Amino acid sequence: MAADVNNVTESYLIAAKYGMRHVMDTLIELIRDNFIVVSQTKQFLELPVDLMELFLSDTFVNVGDELDVFAAALRWVDYNKQERLSQSGGIRPKVEEYLAHSQSGFRPNRSTSDVVCTHKRLAAKTNVENVCIKISGIDMSAAFDAINRNKILTILEDILEEDELKLVRFLLCNTTIETRINKADIQASFNSNIGTPQGDGLSPALFTIYLEHALRKTRTVIGDPTTKLGELIPREIAFADDVDLIGSQYIDIDAVEKALKEFDLISKEETEWRKTNKVGSLMGDTKDVERREQLSNVALYKLKNVWISKDKIKREIKIKLYKSLVKSIIICNCGTWALTQTEANKLDTFHRKQLRNILDIHYPNLISNKSIY
Template identity: 55%
Template sequence: MLFISKPCCASNGNYLRWTYLYDSTVQRVLLPYTEVYSKTSVVYSKTSVVPTEIKNRIRPDVERYLSKSQSGFRPNRSTADVVWTHKWLSAKTLKEDVRIKITGIDMSAAFDAIKRSQILDILKTMIKEDELRIVRFLLSNTEINTKINGSSKAMPFMSNVGTPQGDSLSPVLFTIYLENALREIRTTLPEPNSSYGREIPSEIAYADDVDFIGHDYANIAKIQETLEKYQLKVNTDKTEFTLLPKSEEDWKKVKKVGSLIVDNEDIERRKQLSSTALSRLNNLWLKDNKIKTATKIHLYKSLVKSILLYNCSSWALTHTEEENLNAFHRKQLKKILNIKFPFKITNKSLYKKMSRKTTITANT
């Protein structure tokens, strides 16, 4: 058992000491105990446990607040949701021969631009007072350490804007902050003028990557004007305008959260990227006597296979495409195990050597 103490400002100007009983066996923070004490006796220890516990406690309120269009930093949601939705849109335009215009925006240093007083005002309407006080404390007196020109001496300074990055709560606070801005932007967007327009989603978002969808491109000037109220700035160099009619082909080259919309082109790109990652570690794979096979396999799954299968849950593969992908996967496995011609090995023996079957269709 471990006691963790952190101060939190109370409504009467005093400080509350929140003492958490941390059970290392279950890795969970139990209920807090509070005690009022003076500012002169503030002593606390930094820990990542409290932000994680607060994130879990406010999660139901956050889920009720966020729009369904936001897939970033939410349970059971991922970039695959974004890619799948774009694939559905492209399939619908190809089937029904209609035009859809997508305005994709990206924001510059969005996490560092949050005005903390604004996020606290938003949270007041969402979460309980106890949780709000803890969030207020976590956002206060944050210190950033920097090193300039390779200097070994850290140069700390206080930061009063943005969310302190590095814990699990910060991205959640950002999505709440952005949702408030998007609610205001939605009031400026034109209403769908057809039943078809009401069938398609008007917005797809993953954190600060937001796509506005409609029969016309969104007004970037109005969007920027609204976002500036929240100290958020659109990166105009990364703004994308995509047209999805049957006759156009340029949309097939557009990437959304790192994936191409067309499956076979995305798979080929994944193969190229994973091959590059594999080649960068050639020295590692060739050290047969120095690195254990189990370690190589673990590194391969973490550094190469994760690139190959990024957003693979959004793919709709034919049997032939699946077999080709598995063959490519086996080729990579042979390389990390240093199995070369003329030596031959059956697929069954290869998978056995890898400890368990690891085909693309297996549960990875």
């Protein structure tokens, strides 16, 4: 499927170059048909959210603008190219070996649940043992855009093979950025020589390697724990660019800032201390469940045109979309919850209500709780 879209997109570029209008029209329809096929496969559920939204937009549900279809095709081609590199057997094991155990972002079998669970255990330890644990949270806003490409390539020289390094160097060179405001046609592209291109499978790996290299220096600056409690607790908890530095004594924030500035990861304008939330989760289970329900309702409403469509979108596809884009919000970090039976029953009731809405089952039509699952 990926190869089909890639080939058709390349053919479209050639046809556009020579002004072959009738060929371009045919190829656009082929691209659209291929995308519709993807939306009905398992591969669809593995796509980034922005690509999922493209599939659900009027561009593909109805007859969309040709430029929008072609832009989506280019986005798809770029996604597949980057994903193949980041998932290759040669790179991923090396990235895993380089990263510290404290980093939970963009890693297989790791998630925000690791971060939330660790914070809850630390909170429980302070309550039960009446000890003081100091946490300094740092949110490095726009950190992906701050990466020094020369430095990341230098770091990768000790991690990757020569051929892999050449591929990364090729992907980072000659990158351009275009400004787009709604659907206005603004031809104002400009070259970019900092940061990593976002929206692909390689950028997260590059960023986590870059951040790990910087954190290794901060660990040296902070020094080893000097108390027994400090030796028993983790020194840091990280998920992508959200990092919490932990200790039994106060941490020299100024020294940490100085170390991170050397890697262009921190600035007075874009970096905030002590305002980092715990990767979107509240520490209180009941409050966190309530917030998850509110956020899922917002996501459900945004896709209302999908739910009310009876003929164009099959029920099976609606269920897959619900599980991917709505239910995933409800159960985010649910493995860290300790709910009472009453709270669990309320959550089940909320879930069934959403299922009835997307399946258009309302009174006087009835369905049992068992059947709706």
